[in-house]
Every structure is written in C-alpha cells, then in structure tokens.
Amino acid sequence: MLLFILSTAFLFSLAQCSTLELRVEQLKDISYRTPVIKMDEEKYKTFIRTLPRNYSVVVMFTALSPSRNCKICKEAHNEFTTLARSHRYSRQFDTNLFFTMVDYDGGASIFQRLKLTSAPVVLHFPASGKRKREDRFDIERRGIAAEAFAKWVKERTDIQIEVMRPPNYTNAILLGLFLFAVSGTLIIKGNSLDFLYKWKYWAITSMFIMFAMTSGQMWLHIRGAPFAHVDRHSGRTSFIHGGSNAMFVAESYIIAVVNGLIAFGFILLADSPRDKSNPASSYMSYGGLGIVVVFFSILLAIFRMKHRGYPYSLLF
Numbered sequence: 430m431l432l433f434i435l436s437t438a439f440l441f442s443l444a445q446c447s448t449l450e451l452r453v454e455q456l457k458d459i460s461y462r463t464p465v466i467k468m469d470e471e472k473y474k475t476f477i478r479t480l481p482r483n484y485s486v487v488v489m490f491t492a493l494s495p496s497r498n499c500k501i502c503k504e505a506h507n508e509f510t511t512l513a514r515s516h517r518y519s520r521q522f523d524t525n526l527f528f529t530m531v532d533y534d535g536g537a538s539i540f541q542r543l544k545l546t547s548a549p550v551v552l553h554f555p556a557s558g559k560r561k562r563e564d565r566f567d568i569e570r571r572g573i574a575a576e577a578f579a580k581w582v583k584e585r586t587d588i589q590i591e592v593m594r595p596p597n598y599t600n601a602i603l604l605g606l607f608l609f610a611v612s613g614t615l616i617i618k619g620n621s622l623d624f625l626y627k628w629k630y631w632a633i634t635s636m637f638i639m640f641a642m643t644s645g646q647m648w649l650h651i652r653g654a655p656f657a658h659v660d661r662h663s664g665r666t667s668f669i670h671g672g673s674n675a676m677f678v679a680e681s682y683i684i685a686v687v688n689g690l691i692a693f694g695f696i697l698l699a700d701s702p703r704d705k706s707n708p709a710s711s712y713m714s715y716g717g718l719g720i721v722v723v724f725f726s727i728l729l730a731i732f733r734m735k736h737r738g739y740p741y742s743l744l745f
Contacts, residue, residue, distance in 0.1 A: 452476055453484060456527050464513035465489075466529040473531065473539050483556050484525045485586050490540060490550040492533040497548075501655040505549040505573040506530070512575040512582070515593045523588050525556065551578070553585045569675045572654060636692065644685035645676055654678060673735045684731070687724050694720030 456476060459466050468476070468488065477486050489509045491502045513528035531539050533548060543552075551566035564585060571577040579590045648654075656678040658667045668679040697717025702710040726744035733739045 448479075449481060449483060452479070452482075453524065456484070457524055460517060460527055464517040464528060465510050466527060467535075468529045468531045468539075469535050470538055472529075473536065476527075476529075477554050481557075482554075484527060485556050485588075486554040487526070487528050487582060488552050488554065489528075489530045490533070490536075490543075490545055490548055490552070491530060492548040494532070494534050497533065498659045499548060500657070500659060501573065502549050504655060505551075505568070508573050508575040509551070509578060511594060512578045512590060512592060515575070515579075516588075516590045518593070519591060521589070526582070526586055526588050549573075553582075555585070569672055572651070574651070636689075640685045640688050640692075643688060644681040646681055646685075649676070649678055649681055669731060669734055671734065680731075684728075687728050687731075690724045691721055691728070694718070694724065 452475065456466065466472070466476075477488070489506065491506055492499045493502055493506060509528070509530070516522060516526065516528065533540055540546075549568065551568070552560065553564040553566075554560060555564065566578065566581050571581065575592045575594075579592050583589050654675065654677055658670070658677065659665070668677060668683065670676045670680060694717045697713050697720065701713035701717065723744065726742070729742055730745040733742065
C-alpha cells in the first residue's frame with residue numbers, strides 16, 4: 430500500500446513537472462513572436478492560475494477599444510510594450526519573467542474575478558506565494574513611463590531591464606531649428622546686437638521659463654502623465670487631477686496661464702502712472718488689483734481641489 434502511494438505521488442509529480450515545462454515552452458514560443466502576450470480566459474487560467482508556477486508574470490489590465498475612450502490606456506500600453514520589447518530583445522533575456530495583457534473587451538470576467546473597476550492596472554503574479562500589496566503598480570505615484578515600470582519590476586522580481594527606445598530625432602530637429610533661427614537673426618541684424626542688451630527680452634524669456642517650471646512641466650515630462658482623464662461611465666472629462674500626488678498636462682497649462690495673469694496684474698499695479706489726475710492711473714491700478722484677486726482666488730480653488738482639507742479661500 431505504501432509503495433502504491435509513493436508510486437502514485439511520484440507519477441503525479443512527474444506529470445506536474447511535464448505540464449509546467451510545457452507551459453513554459455508555450456510561453457517562450459509566444460513571447461518570441463510577441464513580447465506582450467494577450468490573455469483571454471483560457472490562457473489566463475492555464476498560464477497564471479494553474480499551479481505550480483516557476484515563473485513570474487506581469488499583467489497589464491487595460492481597455493484599448495476606442496469605445497472605452499481611455500486615452501491613458503493607450504499611452505500606458507505603449508510604454509508597457511516598450512518595456513516588454515526591451516526585455517525580450519536584451520542579452521539578459523530571462524525566461525522566468527513574462528509580460529502579458531488582458532483587455533476588458535476580451536476578459537471582462539477576469540476583471541470581475543480580481544475586482545478591478547478601472548484601467549489601466551498592472552499586477553505582478555509571483556512565481557511562488559501569494560500576491561502582496563506591493564505587487565500592484567502605483568500608476569498615480571510612479572507614472573506610466575517604461576523606466577518606472579522597469580524599476581518596479583526590479584523591486585518585485587530582482588530582474589534588471591534596461592529600457593531601449595527607438596531613436597528620437599525630435600530634440601535634434603528642435604536644436605537645428607533653434608540654431609537656424611539664431612543664425613538667421615544674426616545675419617538679418619548684421620552688426621547690430623543691441624537687442625541682446627534689452628532687459629525686457631530677457632525678462633519675458635525668464636518669465637516664460639518660470640511659468641513652465643512652476644506649472645509642473647518637468648514633472649510631467651519625467652512621469653509621462655496623460656493630457657486629461659475621461660470617465661468611461663459618465664463621459665465627463667477632468668482636466669485637473671483630484672489627488673495631490675499627480676496632475677494632468679492640461680492642468681499644468683491652466684496653472685501656467687493663471688500664474689501668468691497674476692503676474693500681469695502685479696505689473697499693472699507696479700507700472701500704473703502715479704498721476705492722480707490721470708484717469709488711466711486709476712483704471713490700471715483697479716484693473717491690476719482685480720486681476721490679482723480673481724486669479725489668485727482661482728489658484729486657491731485649484732489647490733483646495735487637490736488638498737481636500739485646505740481651509741482657506743478668497744472669492745471662490
């Protein structure tokens with residue numbers, strides 16, 4: 430009887446090993462053709478839910494159909510594909526890690542099983558043990574750039590992936606256009622470079638740079654944030670992010686314009702004529718004061734939207 434039990438357990442373990450090896454080979458074959466493996470209900474059950482599993486799987490749950498109107502899903506999927514392609518074609522390609530995706534239109538039941546109510550969501554299914562809280566990628570805090578995904582994958586799997594992107598000639602073209610414009614200006618002006626000594630040109634340039642930096646443009650460039658968010662249920666477009674740790678591209682434009690108008694109001698106040706008998710002096714002073722008050726109130730209102738407990742306001 431003991432011999433029979435041992436023999437049965439041995440044969441069962443052999444069958445499991447054979448099945449596991451077959452699954453790994455299938456995943457390798459598919460990943461050679463496409464770095465991001467598209468999952469349906471059957472593949473999800475076979476490659477992710479079936480145990481044992483000696484490989485890790487990173488899954489992006491998304492909604493790419495145009496009818497879903499999820500703009501960030503497309504951007505996040507492109508970055509996720511960049512990461513998967515970098516892993517697939519690197520010299521350190523590790524068959525203990527696979528990248529997959531589940532689209533809502535082809536895997537709604539999987540979304541329901543995992544209680545996912547939004548997209549995109551990126552989860553890590555470890556080779557052994559249960560998923561932890563850290564196995565869910567925090568898109569709001571980390572952004573959707575491939576480099577951010579790679580850093581998180583390194584933390585969860587200890588597999589280093591060097592992100593490889595196709596050549597981007599945008600910066601080179603912009604630099605060439607800038608040099609062309611500078612050269613053309615010098616040729617047209619000839620020997621007259623007095624305009625370089627005019628403080629107003631430098632002041633305007635400095636203000637544009639300050640407005641761009643204080644509005645969060647550098648943060649957006651690093652994190653790869655979306656332009657805005659469209660609620661797939663109501664269709665409502667949000668241009669200002671409700672959290673304090675994230676923002677949209679449209680939000681940065683709004684902040685830059687508001688800051689610019691506040692600065693313009695102070696300029697009117699500072700440059701208004703001091704002649705009390707001149708009506709233009711009063712118009713400029715009151716106009717500048719009104720602009721400052723109104724748009725500073727808007728700035729406070731936006732700040733309150735992102736920090737719910739902030740108690741102060743002005744007009745709004």
